[in-house]
Amino acid sequence: MSLALAFSLQRDRLQLQINAELANSGVTALYGDSGAGKTSLLRCIAGLEQNAQGRISFNGHTWQDEQTFTPSHQRHIGYVFQDARLFPHLSVLGNLQYAYQRRHNNGQLFSLPQVCDFLKLQPLLSQNPNTLSGGEQQRVAIARALLSQPQLLLMDEPLSALDQSSRDEVLAVLEQLPQQINIPVIYVSHNMDEVSRLADQLCLLEQGKIIAQGPLLDLCHRLDLTLNQQEQAASLLQGQITDRDSKYQLAEFALNSSTESSTASLYLHCEHALGEQLRLRIPARDVSISLSHQQDSSILNILPAQVVELMHPAGAAHAMVKLLVGEQYLLARITYKSLAQLQLSLGQTVYAQIKSVALLNKALDY
Amino acid sequence: MLHAHDIAAIVLTLQLAAVSTVILLILGTPLAWWLAHSHNRAKPLFEAIVALPLVLPPTVLGFYLLLAFAPDSPFGQLWLSATGHSLAFSFSALVIGSVLYSLPFVVQPLQASFEQLPVKLLEAASTLGADFKDRFFSIVLPLSRRSFITAASLGFAHTVGEFGIVLMIGGNIPGKTQVLSIALFDRVESLQFQQAHILAAGLVVFSLLLLTVVYRINKPTVLTAARQS
Numbered sequence: 001m002s003l004a005l006a007f008s009l010q011r012d013r014l015q016l017q018i019n020a021e022l023a024n025s026g027v028t029a030l031y032g033d034s035g036a037g038k039t040s041l042l043r044c045i046a047g048l049e050q051n052a053q054g055r056i057s058f059n060g061h062t063w064q065d066e067q068t069f070t071p072s073h074q075r076h077i078g079y080v081f082q083d084a085r086l087f088p089h090l091s092v093l094g095n096l097q098y099a100y101q102r103r104h105n106n107g108q109l110f111s112l113p114q115v116c117d118f119l120k121l122q123p124l125l126s127q128n129p130n131t132l133s134g135g136e137q138q139r140v141a142i143a144r145a146l147l148s149q150p151q152l153l154l155m156d157e158p159l160s161a162l163d164q165s166s167r168d169e170v171l172a173v174l175e176q177l178p179q180q181i182n183i184p185v186i187y188v189s190h191n192m193d194e195v196s197r198l199a200d201q202l203c204l205l206e207q208g209k210i211i212a213q214g215p216l217l218d219l220c221h222r223l224d225l226t227l228n229q230q231e232q233a234a235s236l237l238q239g240q241i242t243d244r245d246s247k248y249q250l251a252e253f254a255l256n257s258s259t260e261s262s263t264a265s266l267y268l269h270c271e272h273a274l275g276e277q278l279r280l281r282i283p284a285r286d287v288s289i290s291l292s293h294q295q296d297s298s299i300l301n302i303l304p305a306q307v308v309e310l311m312h313p314a315g316a317a318h319a320m321v322k323l324l325v326g327e328q329y330l331l332a333r334i335t336y337k338s339l340a341q342l343q344l345s346l347g348q349t350v351y352a353q354i355k356s357v358a359l360l361n362k363a364l365d366y
Numbered sequence: 367m368l369h370a371h372d373i374a375a376i377v378l379t380l381q382l383a384a385v386s387t388v389i390l391l392i393l394g395t396p397l398a399w400w401l402a403h404s405h406n407r408a409k410p411l412f413e414a415i416v417a418l419p420l421v422l423p424p425t426v427l428g429f430y431l432l433l434a435f436a437p438d439s440p441f442g443q444l445w446l447s448a449t450g451h452s453l454a455f456s457f458s459a460l461v462i463g464s465v466l467y468s469l470p471f472v473v474q475p476l477q478a479s480f481e482q483l484p485v486k487l488l489e490a491a492s493t494l495g496a497d498f499k500d501r502f503f504s505i506v507l508p509l510s511r512r513s514f515i516t517a518a519s520l521g522f523a524h525t526v527g528e529f530g531i532v533l534m535i536g537g538n539i540p541g542k543t544q545v546l547s548i549a550l551f552d553r554v555e556s557l558q559f560q561q562a563h564i565l566a567a568g569l570v571v572f573s574l575l576l577l578t579v580v581y582r583i584n585k586p587t588v589l590t591a592a593r594q595s
Contacts, residue, residue: 048492071497073494073495075493079489081490085490087505103495148494
């Protein structure tokens with residue numbers, strides 16, 4: 001039971017060739033550069049590309065094969081577009097009712113008041129869509145998609161057309177989405193920060209093909225992927241708050257591990273409750289490596305780590321070092337010169353100095 | 367003041383315009399939709415055919431219709447066997463002529479409106495579960511409402527004002543096929559200028575009012591406002 005894809009689509013500058021099975025729960029991010037075919041892939045799933053050749057089936061229902069083509073309006077999907085696409089001749093409430101009246105099934109997942117409450121739409125209901133800000137429009141668009149009671153929610157870079165403050169506003173809503181809905185979400189993005197905040201599964205798209213697919217936590221440490229060789233590469237760590245230090249306003253974040261002995265902790269400032277499962281994002285360029293545990297540094301988080309993989313693309317000034325901290329992986333982006341001077345080798349024990357961490361409002365739930 | 371013949375001509379004209387407008391909207395809407403969305407290579411030819419009445423003398427169209435409506439022509443025979451009436455010099459003939467003659471006035475505004483209609487909104491409606499018919503009535507129709515009113519008004523006004531075709535195929539039978547413009551022509555021919563004035567001025571005022579309404583309606587629409595924002 002999942003979304004099975006085996007099709008191709010010929011576009012002017014793009015040959016989309018997809019062969020994949022996507023999870024039917026949680027958030028799957030479709031990540032890739034612009035022009036990689038992310039939106040086209042999403043449109044094929046939605047039935048908006050009539051020229052796609054091949055098979056698409058969802059939970060055992062064939063949406064498309066050689067003989068059949070289920071049109072969009074019968075696929076029971078919700079689609080949130082980059083631009084909100086609200087109907088200009090209807091009020092906000094009219095837009096929501098449009099979806100609700102045509103809902104895909106009566107086994108109701110969301111009622112109108114529920115969705116309005118969740119997306120804080122109450123004050124906007126009587127307004128005309130054209131009078132709303134970008135962030136407000138996108139919130140209405142998300143509400144509209146949810147109210148059609150979809151079995152699968154497709155989101156095409158819903159934040160990319162928004163300014164920074166609208167982006168934060170909508171991102172906060174999206175982060176809570178998995179607690180509100182129990183349907184699979186496919187989320188297209190070219191922003192890794194968004195992806196690490198929202199996704200469980202990652203699907204990497206390059207020039208019309210899926211080049212890697214799997215749990216985000218596995219893929220975000222694979223050094224063979226160009227994604228993790230770039231300057232903005234980052235590691236994701238999961239764990240929970242185990243203690244609070246009221247004097248210094250810091251919390252102790254213990255990385256998840258299967259045994260007591262292999263655990264490791266970081267200190268950070270946050271308001272989260274003890275015991276809450278959380279995700280940390282650590283940019284690889286904010287991790288440095290030293291051979292000894294420096295005591296005379298302002299860097300708070302210095303963790304013993306083991307070198308497990310080295311990657312230095314020929315001719316590049318930087319190298320990526322994959323470290324094992326407790327039972328989890330941490331990437332460090334250091335200069336090639338440092339790599340040579342430290343004479344790092346596989347299996348070596350070093351100290352990872354972590355300059356910054358970002359706490360994400362998202363626990364890995366697989 | 368108005369002669370009974372003139373009143374009959376006015377009533378007949380309004381009937382003809384109303385029936386023609388309804389038929390034009392029913393036929394013109396799918397035709398305009400096809401012209402707006404087709405990638406067929408023959409599309410310019412069909413657009414040219416629709417626009418032909420704009421440039422041809424009405425008498426040309428009238429001449430060919432007269433030939434087609436003759437009881438011994440294939441079309442005339444078909445009509446006779448289907449309805450039991452002869453098409454020549456009948457109200458039905460006037461309707462067919464008017465529909466053809468006013469076609470561009472209905473199809474062109476609708477086609478322009480359909481071409482500008484954002485496909486994006488139709489895609490969104492589709493993902494929300496609306497089928498083609500539903501999308502047409504819930505999105506296309508409300509967003510092109512003004513164009514439909516314009517198309518209907520122009521079709522109506524143009525049918526009221528036609529002369530040449532009606533003269534060729536109608537036969538000028540008072541109470542049956544004599545429309546306003548021809549009644550006016552008769553008055554002038556028989557030098558009854560006062561009667562002619564009433565009919566002519568009436569037509570000017572009526573047309574002016576209708577066109578004013580059309581231009582008033584065609585202020586920036588919801589749709590263009592949405593596109594500008």
